[in-house]
């Protein structure tokens with residue numbers, strides 16, 4: 001592998017979500033790359049069961065109100081604190097890319113299409129990280145609702161799949177609380193039998209030190 005590819009893989013391993021953002025959001029050129037990354041995900045039969053809506057700046061108000069309206073549709077007695085909490089989700093970063101899951105009829109199972117749509121969120125966070133743009137995939141327990149549907153022209157079985165917040169990193173992410181490495185979650189089939197999992201063999205779960213230590217993963 002050449003040096004550039006090694007550096008790219010190291011950057012992938014160091015990706016972290018960002019909680020706190022400053023202005024500015026990504027440039028148009030950065031946003032174009034982030035969205036391009038989203039369109040490269042595995043996609044059975046090239047159905048494109050996803051589409052995206054960019055919400056930035058003052059436009060975030062309409063999204064915030066749609067989230068409140070969706071919450072109120074579910075719970076008309078929602079108190080002001082809950083309304084504020086939902087509205088505030090729209091303002092955590094300068095730019096949001098809303099992911100709309102848009103399943104297509106045909107022989108590809110809906111779950112496969114949803115898996116493809118889910119991959120777009122990761123692709124966006126990864127591309128953002130590689131570009132030095134902070135990102136985090138966010139959601140609310142609200143995937144449908146008349147006002148959300150109207151705002152994003154969601155029809156039929158379309159649903160909100162959350163949104164990716166994008167912006168300038170205000171504070172670097174903390175080390176993971178519960179890091180997991182390949183040894184924790186992977187076993188091989190050997191001569192037709194599955195290697196024992198820790199909980200079955202009594203062996204301690206060994207976490208990947210690189211997953212917990214930003215310095216070890218080159219993210220200090």
Ligand SMILES: Cc1cc2nc3c(=O)[nH]c(=O)nc-3n(C[C@H](O)[C@H](O)[C@H](O)COP(=O)(O)O)c2cc1C
Nearest residue numbers: 015016017018121136137138139140161162173176
């Ligand atoms: C579909 C989806 C929705 C998510 N929604 C939220 C959310 O609303 N709030 C939140 O704090 N984290 C949410 N997360 C988790 C974050 O995106 C992030 O993965 C998590 O904070 C761990 O950080 P890391 O990506 O650096 O491992 C969501 C993740 C997924 C996949």
